[in-house]
Amino acid sequence: MQASNLALFWAGVIALSILIYVILDGFDLGIGVLFGFSGPGERRQRMLDTIAPFWDGNETWLVIIGASLFAAFPAVYSVFLGAFYLPVLLLLFGLIFRGIAFEFRGRTVHFQWLWDWGFSIGSIVVAFVQGAAVGAMMRGIPVQDGQFVGTVFDWIHPFPILTGIGLVLGYALLGAGWIVFKSEGELREWAYGRIPWLVVAVFVVLGLAFAVALTVDVGAIAEGAMPDRRWGLVFPVIGAAALLGVMAGVRARNDAVPFALTCVFFVASYLTLGVIFWPYMVPYSVTVASAAAPDASLGFIFWGGIIVLPMILVYTFGVYRVFKGKAQRGYR
Amino acid sequence: MGLDPVFLSRLQFGFVISFHIIFPAFTIGLGAWLTTLEGIRLATGNVLYRRVFDFWIKIFALSFGMGVVTGVVMAFQFGTNWGVLAEKTGAIQGPLLGYESFTAFMLEASFFGVMLLGRNRVSPRFYFFACCMVSLGTMFSSFWILINNSWMQVPVGHSIVNGKIIPADWWAITTSEVMRVRWPHMLFGAFLTTGMCVAATGAWYTLRNVHRPEARVMLHWGLGFVALLIPVQLFFGHLTGEYVLKYQPAKFAAIEARWKNEQPAYETLIAIPDPKAEKNLFAISVPKLGSMIASGSWTAPEVGLESFPPEDRPPVVIPFFAFRIMAGMGMIMLAVSWLGNLLRFAGRLETARWFLWATFLAFPTGFIAVLTGWYTAEVGRQPWVVYGLLRTKDAVTPSLTSGNVLFSLTGYILVYAVFVSFGTYYIYKLLREGPTVPAVPIPGATPSRPMAFADDAGTATGGQLNTKI
Numbered sequence: 001m002q003a004s005n006l007a008l009f010w011a012g013v014i015a016l017s018i019l020i021y022v023i024l025d026g027f028d029l030g031i032g033v034l035f036g037f038s039g040p041g042e043r044r045q046r047m048l049d050t051i052a053p054f055w056d057g058n059e060t061w062l063v064i065i066g067a068s069l070f071a072a073f074p075a076v077y078s079v080f081l082g083a084f085y086l087p088v089l090l091l092l093f094g095l096i097f098r099g100i101a102f103e104f105r106g107r108t109v110h111f112q113w114l115w116d117w118g119f120s121i122g123s124i125v126v127a128f129v130q131g132a133a134v135g136a137m138m139r140g141i142p143v144q145d146g147q148f149v150g151t152v153f154d155w156i157h158p159f160p161i162l163t164g165i166g167l168v169l170g171y172a173l174l175g176a177g178w179i180v181f182k183s184e185g186e187l188r189e190w191a192y193g194r195i196p197w198l199v200v201a202v203f204v205v206l207g208l209a210f211a212v213a214l215t216v217d218v219g220a221i222a223e224g225a226m227p228d229r230r231w232g233l234v235f236p237v238i239g240a241a242a243l244l245g246v247m248a249g250v251r252a253r254n255d256a257v258p259f260a261l262t263c264v265f266f267v268a269s270y271l272t273l274g275v276i277f278w279p280y281m282v283p284y285s286v287t288v289a290s291a292a293a294p295d296a297s298l299g300f301i302f303w304g305g306i307i308v309l310p311m312i313l314v315y316t317f318g319v320y321r322v323f324k325g326k327a328q329r330g331y332r
Numbered sequence: 333m334g335l336d337p338v339f340l341s342r343l344q345f346g347f348v349i350s351f352h353i354i355f356p357a358f359t360i361g362l363g364a365w366l367t368t369l370e371g372i373r374l375a376t377g378n379v380l381y382r383r384v385f386d387f388w389i390k391i392f393a394l395s396f397g398m399g400v401v402t403g404v405v406m407a408f409q410f411g412t413n414w415g416v417l418a419e420k421t422g423a424i425q426g427p428l429l430g431y432e433s434f435t436a437f438m439l440e441a442s443f444f445g446v447m448l449l450g451r452n453r454v455s456p457r458f459y460f461f462a463c464c465m466v467s468l469g470t471m472f473s474s475f476w477i478l479i480n481n482s483w484m485q486v487p488v489g490h491s492i493v494n495g496k497i498i499p500a501d502w503w504a505i506t507t508s509e510v511m512r513v514r515w516p517h518m519l520f521g522a523f524l525t526t527g528m529c530v531a532a533t534g535a536w537y538t539l540r541n542v543h544r545p546e547a548r549v550m551l552h553w554g555l556g557f558v559a560l561l562i563p564v565q566l567f568f569g570h571l572t573g574e575y576v577l578k579y580q581p582a583k584f585a586a587i588e589a590r591w592k593n594e595q596p597a598y599e600t601l602i603a604i605p606d607p608k609a610e611k612n613l614f615a616i617s618v619p620k621l622g623s624m625i626a627s628g629s630w631t632a633p634e635v636g637l638e639s640f641p642p643e644d645r646p647p648v649v650i651p652f653f654a655f656r657i658m659a660g661m662g663m664i665m666l667a668v669s670w671l672g673n674l675l676r677f678a679g680r681l682e683t684a685r686w687f688l689w690a691t692f693l694a695f696p697t698g699f700i701a702v703l704t705g706w707y708t709a710e711v712g713r714q715p716w717v718v719y720g721l722l723r724t725k726d727a728v729t730p731s732l733t734s735g736n737v738l739f740s741l742t743g744y745i746l747v748y749a750v751f752v753s754f755g756t757y758y759i760y761k762l763l764r765e766g767p768t769v770p771a772v773p774i775p776g777a778t779p780s781r782p783m784a785f786a787d788d789a790g791t792a793t794g795g796q797l798n799t800k801i
Binding site: 068071074081100104148301304311315 | 397401410419424427432433438493502729743754781
């Protein structure tokens with residue numbers, strides 16, 4: 001079955017939205033991850049200053065993904081959310097706690113420690129379940145008659161756990177790069193000091209995950225299409241090179257390089273997944289063509305999409321432009 | 333039914349949607365209220381309206397923020413718990429709910445920002461225009477929700493291909509007869525909710541003898557607005573009843589707790605329905621009135637639940653009581669607003685303490701009416717999730733176990749207990765403090781962070797107020 005042009009359009013919108021989401025929410029989630037290990041005091045407030053105007057808008061993309069998925073690929077929406085019942089629940093709780101912690105920590109003195117924990121643990125949970133979901137997708141999701149046929153604990157396996165930890169570290173790296181990019185002085189030095197460790201940790205966890213996939217969790221990546229698409233190996237190579245470049249950027253104390261090259265690493269990893277998965281939306285059972293809503297639905301929502309999506313893009317650019325340069329103090 | 337995944341998922345949906353709907357309902361009304369205030373200020377130049385505006389916009393921002401957060405949870409419920417529904421009807425419900433999200437974001441990315449941040453950066457006329465657009469946007473958001481829900485109540489414009497329900501005629505879906513009645517009914521419900529809250533806030537300040545000029549504006553406008561709107565709302569409620577009778581006779585019989593076919597039919601004013609024995613205990617009924625209310629004739633026959641096979645009957649107790657509570661709230665609003673306006677013309681509105689107390693205590697009537705109205709509509713639609721097409725018990729995600737849903741439901745209750753109580757307490761603090769200082773956005777605030785706008789309730793000024801109440 002061939003996917004219609006409208007189906008490809010929406011698949012493209014969703015794929016692009018996921019990439020934007022991962023990078024944008026990735027850095028502010030990563031700062032949440034680092035937050036818990038930064039020691040109390042002034043440094044924490046300054047970390048939050050670097051993301052205050054952005055973090056909530058970044059999460060907008062998650063809802064765009066959810067809404068577009070339901071509208072254009074209801075079969076994927078239902079299988080994915082059924083298979084990841086528990087991770088999605090934890091994701092929502094994590095996002096809620098992060099959100100309120102962010103808005104309310106500045107309004108209390110006695111309970112600030114509580115909100116600080118909420119912010120940090122919420123961020124770690126959100127990052128972890130996203131990474132674990134990617135790992136579980138690589139293992140494949142069992143589907144029958146259009147519905148998920150496993151249990152809510154299917155995603156808990158060595159491989160997805162490692163990819164979950166990997167994403168927590170990856171987001172932390174992105175966050176550290178963002179801090180370097182947006183701050184000065186003591187905080188910037190602190191973040192510079194964290195980056196090499198995080199790069200090493202990401203390499204180690206990815207290596208472990210690969211080893212686990214070949215030994216303990218056999219089959220974790222066996223069904224992917226990478227063996228048939230050798231050219232796709234260029235993406236993991238680019239990713240690894242980008243991480244080495246991050247190290248070089250730290251040594252040269254170039255404020256923009258660590259974040260930019262971590263983004264390259266994320267894009268390369270994302271494209272690697274694309275090579276493994278395509279044309280499946282739910283590996284390895286539901287394809288773009290089989291999941292798409294009829295063209296009557298895709299065409300109806302198309303008009304909403306071509307008006308709203310550019311508008312949100314422009315808005316996103318606008319906010320980043322208004323708050324460009326090093327973060328001012330005193331944002332909350 | 334027991335604690336099966338279907339029942340627990342229904343309970344969970346009911347829980348998260350109940351905590352969600354109160355915020356959009358309040359926000360829709362507040363959007364219209366703020367637009368009205370800004371319009372009057374523009375026309376009269378009276379700065380008093382500006383002070384009232386600056387106060388309510390903080391509540392608006394907080395309520396909008398709470399609505400967004402609880403709404404994100406809603407966006408995932410259809411997939412997590414109602415997988416079969418999402419898969420089978422996604423071709424229709426997906427685009428409709430997608431448009432709702434898009435509308436909300438369009439709003440957030442455009443005029444909402446002007447309304448929150450742009451007071452000093454745009455001309456007064458443009459600012460007023462932005463207020464109008466925000467208010468329209470909130471209403472437009474509910475437009476999509478009501479299309480979607482009306483389609484679930486009375487599906488139209490669809491065809492069934494390979495077991496999936498797909499759109500055949502979008503025009504029929506988006507402009508259905510049922511939707512044209514229910515959308516205004518919901519909008520007016522939202523306006524009344526906010527109207528009662530505004531009046532109650534005015535009454536509260538008057539009782540405490542603080543913020544008297546602002547309190548007068550809130551009392552007069554709130555009560556006046558509710559008094560004018562409530563008859564219109566009663567009329568649309570009546571139209572809603574007509575669609576139920578026409579398309580969902582079993583729901584109508586459940587609301588009336590009418591077990592047997594009757595001619596002429598009784599109107600049961602109040603009773604305790606006994607579903608096991610299929611009769612009403614301690615009933616107070618009026619002969620013939622039931623026929624009059626349903627069919628406009630004293631002798632018309634009316635169908636009872638016995639006409640429907642047991643597997644097609646909705647529960648009776650919840651629709652019966654929920655409907656009566658909703659109607660009762662409408663009567664309280666009618667009484668308070670009309671009495672208030674009589675007192676106003678007699679010049680005694682701000683001195684009749686008993687009435688101010690009554691108005692103050694009536695603040696939740698709108699919320700209760702909105703919630704019970706939805707309970708009537710949704711529970712009354714059972715056992716169908718899409719009326720006549722898909723049963724609720726067949727719509728749940730098949731892989732879920734009772735333990736899974738019990739866990740998630742408990743989680744939602746705990747998280748919402750913290751989040752919603754904190755947010756509500758915060759709104760309460762802002763209301764108690766009253767219009768003291770204008771809203772000043774903190775640095776780093778953007779339209780996607782509406783909660784960042786209501787910053788000053790945490791200051792010590794609240795402690796110095798006269799807090800008799």
